[in-house]
Amino acid sequence: MLLVGQQRCRTGPTRREILQVGAATALGLWLGAPAVASSSAPAKRVLLLWLWGGPAQLDTWDPKPDAPLDIRGPFSAIPTKVTGVRVGELFPKVAARLDRVAILRSLRTSSNDHGVAGTAGLTGSAAGGVGLNGKPLPGVARPALGSVVARLQNARAKFPPFMVVGGKLHQGKKAIIGEGGGTLGGLYDPFRLVYDPAEGKTKIPALELDKGLTPERLDDRQRLLAAMDDLRRTVDRGPLGEYRQQGFDLLTNPSAWKMFDLASESPGLRDRYGRTRFGQSCLLARRLLEHGVPFVQVNWSDHVEAEEDAGDGGWDHHYRNFQLMQDRHACWLDQTYAALLDDLHDRGLLASTLVIAVGEFGRTPKINDKAGRDHWEHCYSALLAGGGVQGGRVVGSSDKQAAHPVDTPVTPMDLVATVQHAIGATSEAVQTLGVATTGRAITELFA
Amino acid sequence: MTHRLGEPGASAPGGPCRRQKGDLRGLTPPARLAVYLVAALLPWALRADDPPPAVKRLTTDGSFKQHLAWSPDGSRLLFTRIHQGRMALWTMAADGSDLKLLLEPPANSVQFDGSWSPDGKRIVFVFDQFEGTDGKLRIESIAADGSDRKEVIPHKAFEESPRLSPDGKRLVWVSTRDGNQELYSADPAGKGIKRLTSEAAPDNAPAWSPDGKRLAFSSGRHGNFEIHAMNADGTDVRRLTNHPALDYWPTWSPDGKWLVFTSNRDGNYELYRMRPDGSDLTNLTRQPANDNFATFSPDGKRLAFVSNRDGGSDVYVLTLE
Numbered sequence: 131m132l133l134v135g136q137q138r139c140r141t142g143p144t145r146r147e148i149l150q151v152g153a154a155t156a157l158g159l160w161l162g163a164p165a166v167a168s169s170s171a172p173a174k175r176v177l178l179l180w181l182w183g184g185p186a187q188l189d190t191w192d193p194k195p196d197a198p199l200d201i202r203g204p205f206s207a208i209p210t211k212v213t214g215v216r217v218g219e220l221f222p223k224v225a226a227r228l229d230r231v232a233i234l235r236s237l238r239t240s241s242n243d244h245g246v247a248g249t250a251g252l253t254g255s256a257a258g259g260v261g262l263n264g265k266p267l268p269g270v271a272r273p274a275l276g277s278v279v280a281r282l283q284n285a286r287a288k289f290p291p292f293m294v295v296g297g298k299l300h301q302g303k304k305a306i307i308g309e310g311g312g313t314l315g316g317l318y319d320p321f322r323l324v325y326d327p328a329e330g331k332t333k334i335p336a337l338e339l340d341k342g343l344t345p346e347r348l349d350d351r352q353r354l355l356a357a358m359d360d361l362r363r364t365v366d367r368g369p370l371g372e373y374r375q376q377g378f379d380l381l382t383n384p385s386a387w388k389m390f391d392l393a394s395e396s397p398g399l400r401d402r403y404g405r406t407r408f409g410q411s412c413l414l415a416r417r418l419l420e421h422g423v424p425f426v427q428v429n430w431s432d433h434v435e436a437e438e439d440a441g442d443g444g445w446d447h448h449y450r451n452f453q454l455m456q457d458r459h460a461c462w463l464d465q466t467y468a469a470l471l472d473d474l475h476d477r478g479l480l481a482s483t484l485v486i487a488v489g490e491f492g493r494t495p496k497i498n499d500k501a502g503r504d505h506w507e508h509c510y511s512a513l514l515a516g517g518g519v520q521g522g523r524v525v526g527s528s529d530k531q532a533a534h535p536v537d538t539p540v541t542p543m544d545l546v547a548t549v550q551h552a553i554g555a556t557s558e559a560v561q562t563l564g565v566a567t568t569g570r571a572i573t574e575l576f577a
Numbered sequence: 578m579t580h581r582l583g584e585p586g587a588s589a590p591g592g593p594c595r596r597q598k599g600d601l602r603g604l605t606p607p608a609r610l611a612v613y614l615v616a617a618l619l620p621w622a623l624r625a626d627d628p629p630p631a632v633k634r635l636t637t638d639g640s641f642k643q644h645l646a647w648s649p650d651g652s653r654l655l656f657t658r659i660h661q662g663r664m665a666l667w668t669m670a671a672d673g674s675d676l677k678l679l680l681e682p683p684a685n686s687v688q689f690d691g692s693w694s695p696d697g698k699r700i701v702f703v704f705d706q707f708e709g710t711d712g713k714l715r716i717e718s719i720a721a722d723g724s725d726r727k728e729v730i731p732h733k734a735f736e737e738s739p740r741l742s743p744d745g746k747r748l749v750w751v752s753t754r755d756g757n758q759e760l761y762s763a764d765p766a767g768k769g770i771k772r773l774t775s776e777a778a779p780d781n782a783p784a785w786s787p788d789g790k791r792l793a794f795s796s797g798r799h800g801n802f803e804i805h806a807m808n809a810d811g812t813d814v815r816r817l818t819n820h821p822a823l824d825y826w827p828t829w830s831p832d833g834k835w836l837v838f839t840s841n842r843d844g845n846y847e848l849y850r851m852r853p854d855g856s857d858l859t860n861l862t863r864q865p866a867n868d869n870f871a872t873f874s875p876d877g878k879r880l881a882f883v884s885n886r887d888g889g890s891d892v893y894v895l896t897l898e
Contacts, residue, residue, distance in 0.1 A: 223844075226844075359719075400888060458643075
């Protein structure tokens, strides 16, 4: 596995690492495709903060202070920078920046199973999703939102057009369907990075040497090129020369190496993001966006469950919801999201970067008998900022218990259409490229 | 007799021609008002500008920590730490050295929220056994050297936050066995269980007073988490804080004269100190980062806590005035 960070004195990759990337490009190809998104569109790039496990709408962006105690929970609602709009008290930093953020309070999805709702949230459709029962839903999984944007935005980029920061998403031990290119093919699978807070390094999991790619066997450049030709045959499209060139572009371009290395950021900024995995992953994501990657997805965790529940810190708070929120999740999200917005704004990137923070569903209004909240697909919330989104706006509303939308009900497919709208993809383009949706762009979010 | 600034009758000793401190009779009304406002607001302004108190940083690894507890002899600190993806109980010397894992987590389990027995020989804690994608919380105890693990409160519901009384004869903990988080007590072997609270809202984070007569705790019964205190038998519940922000994780000073707790009333988590009746409230940390999970040293002179003021989650010590 290739590690970036800490050792910063060398000027480029070793031969071994070049060989490793040769292997990796076969796993995460980023062949060029014509750019079809409008150059005048407000969003030039998209950042999806995937809050895996499903945050509770009542404890985050849709508090109901007048609901009964066993609904509203023990947290207050605090005023924000937008008069009349309140959010959960655990998010004071977000509240102070709500003039730059829109809240979508009327999302609903089709399943309360992480596997199925995860597929729907990532692709816009539950088709092909696999739930706890292990049976795939009818239909073929659509491409991930990132793959769609990669397809629409890809302008022969130097770097992979769809990058994920974080491990593969799981429910239990099952990987979630919908993180990849789907019907667009493996060419649009994400290139994955993982930030390891314990080691303080960025890792590139795909860059583990394939058995057939040992340095001993590939002892010169000619053999490397031949090996890459072999790898190329494992996929059935794309011009070989371009593939090879882009692989080497990544290797030989110092900016690629620098892009992954968080050590080049100031310690103060790294602190502001928070030295958590999510915090540093978001900082890494900003660097990727800044270097021209059109779509970055940051996974809050690999697993839905919290550490106390056989997971790695997800939002699936069936029990101890309020302790987990006040001790960890809310603090981390509040700090990192605020730092991210400020950083993007300070660099002049926010206006052209659509930032979406959302999970796969919400959580039950009624607090369960384990001091937690269970899965709730009927109503949940998202934050959207930048990329033409009108800050301070609240779109959609829910009933008195945040149980059901009462106006502007929208779905994950509508979010896909919204992203396509934000990047200026025409209906003709999405039809031509096979990424058309049945969703409606939520134009109420935009100025 | 004392007189307020500008108040009639506030004559200055030493003769009428000599204006003394506090004598505003020679000033115009607007000037008097200005002086009055400055006098009234100056202490507040100075306080607001006070730099945060100096603290000593004990850890630098930055990995997530919570539930800090100082050992009765003052030599060690116990806390929950997530290290390399595993949540477990750790201890370290009170100067930050000698970091040790208390218990190698058995397969499919984590441990958290530990506290010391009064003699410092044992630790009670939450043991969470995973079952599928769910966990089963129970209360266990273990010798301070990591040996002799015992179950104290079996999993009936979600059992957590165990705290032994100062005389070691009662255990208070939080359980959802009656539908939401309530406080219960039992003997140290888990027998003689008694329910102490009965509210629709959660009650949690119990802390024994040093004399063992009172329990401070956090309760959402008034709409958001506030600090409360009650007798050890659950009677005489009194609300100590009244603020729309979160007030949480109370801890008593060893002399019983103060309670320190976490509050986000200033927009981030800070450590506040107040008298056991809720009076004399002071922000102890005054820092833009989050400070949480305070625990007193046995001599009451220092306060250890977890903060992210340097980016990661680390343990710090504040010396109290």
